[in-house]
Amino acid sequence: MSFAFQKPRIRLSTTFSPETSSLLYKGNDFELEFDSNESVNKFNELFKFLEMGLALVELQAEAERIGYSKDELDDILHALDDCRLLTEVQQTSNEGMTGLELAFHLEDLYFNEWKPKDGETPLTQLFLDGQPSTEIITGWSFEYYNVTKLAHDAIISLVLPSHGKVKAQAVDFYNEEYRHDKLMLKSLQALGYTEVEIESSIPLPATLALINLLAHWGKTDPLSYMASLFIYEGEVSDYRPYTDALRNNGMPDEFVHGQEVHNDINVDGGHGFESREFLSLIPFVSNEDIKRVEFNLRRLIETERLVHEQIMSYYQSPQVSIPRRLNVTAQSEITPYTAAFQSVGSIAELAVNAPSQLPKYDSDKQVADHFIFTGMNLLASVLPRVPDANVHKLSKYFVRFNRHASSEELFENIHVADEKLNFISLQVLEASYKNPMIGLFLYKTVIEQLFSFDASNDENDGVGKLERFHEELTEYFTSIPGALSETEMYYFHSQIYVLNQALSQLEK
Secondary structure (H helix, E strand, C coil): CCCCCCCEEECCCCEEECCCCEEEECCEEEECCCCCHHHHHHHHHHHHHHCCCCCHHHHHHHHHHHCCCHHHHHHHHHHHHHCCCEEECCCCECCEECHHHHHHHHHHHHHHHHHHHHCCCHHHHHHHCCCCCHHHHHHHHHHHHHHHHHHHHHHHHHHCCCCHHHHHHHHHHHHHHCCHHHHHHHHHHCCCCCHHHHHCCCCCHHHHHHHHHHHHHHHHCHHHHHHHHHHHHCCCCCHHHHHHHHHHCCCCHHHHHHHHHHHHHHHHCCHHHHHHHHHCCCCCEEHHHHHHHHHHHHHHHHHHHHHHHHHHHHHCCCCCCCCCCCCCCCCCCEEEHHHHHHCCCCHHHHCCCCHHHCCCCCCCHHHHHHHHHHHHHHHHHHHHHCCCCCHHHHHHHHHHHHHHCCCHHHHHHHHCCCHHHHHHHHHHHHHHHHCHHHHHHHHHHHHHHHCCCCCCCCCCCHHHHHHHHHHHHHHHHHHCCCEEEHHHHHHHHHHHHHHHHHHHCCCC
């Protein structure tokens, strides 16, 4: 299935060399095959019209005049789009762009800038070289199964608040994705695992972070969620080496078939164009939103690379059991909040860097304002879900943070916050959707590591407000009723792990 272009145009700065029969774009060389010099000259003439951004009917007329049939032109457009060399011409503005323009812009960033620069991960290279172990293949499949299983939550989060054509598109997408996890489950059953073992498997912390990102965007940032779909749902050029590696490793045919069926459904359904289809329904995207979506997409890619890294480090160890699971008894144990939160010590003690090497931001107004804004969003998320008599003690800080956040200066500050700090804040917010107490505790622990609280800070500035809130949270957690289940304890520890990694990347 191909995307229905209305005004296809070759990407700006793309050149065609008749001498070498190749297209050049951003340092990437795309060699074309021609059966004669006449074919080269025909394409060279067509290329000039592709640079103009003509309406499709006009382009078809020019192509026919040159000597191309409609089907031949469709094949050329499809091949160019596979190389991400086409874009759709739309009305543009200095203040932003249309949703469809954004879709093509993000594809360009991903395929023609980020991927060539990042290179393949060691995990991907293992599959490309046909050398993954059975443990790596199995571990990857379990992680992929969990992403697929939990994707339904993110999609339904997009469906509920949507309306009009976007809602209809979201419902269609949900229906197409429904029960895809069952395909992956059946594939894993071919390896001898039972349905209970597969469904109770626990993803790696980075996989959970990836799922959290998508679920968080589905709830709070549909634009970022819609923009991310092309990365996971499309045609995968290196999928054949992947299935070849499975067969060469001696994996059962039923297992390989299950992997292929899922991919074929995505390809045949044109799921690689879901971002285009969704975003084409958005008439205008501001420059501010564009920057946010770019940042989020980059963060998603970094998280995916971390997933690959953890798969390599975890599943290559001979001591690990597959699948990952909790030792849940018939009566799952619960851990009181106070004991649960004491069980991990401080994040800094667990981080790769020593506590003294973590940067302190006492004099950095921008960073303090950033975490004031994070705290305001956190409280907005958790207050309606905290059935505790002392909740009013926390609610007053929402009012204080909201007043502090009303200044234009704060919004200028939060927009320039470091990307790594943004990642930390969003992980805290995402955790709060799962469990409000976990979100509050993670926030408390992060700010106590990044700021010096010694009762000498001015109550009217950002750090002073954070210090007062930290004191309130510390007191709150000493007496709060309730407990975490074993599953929630695992989730809590996984979030601690993700924040450890993020904090260890901060530099003074």
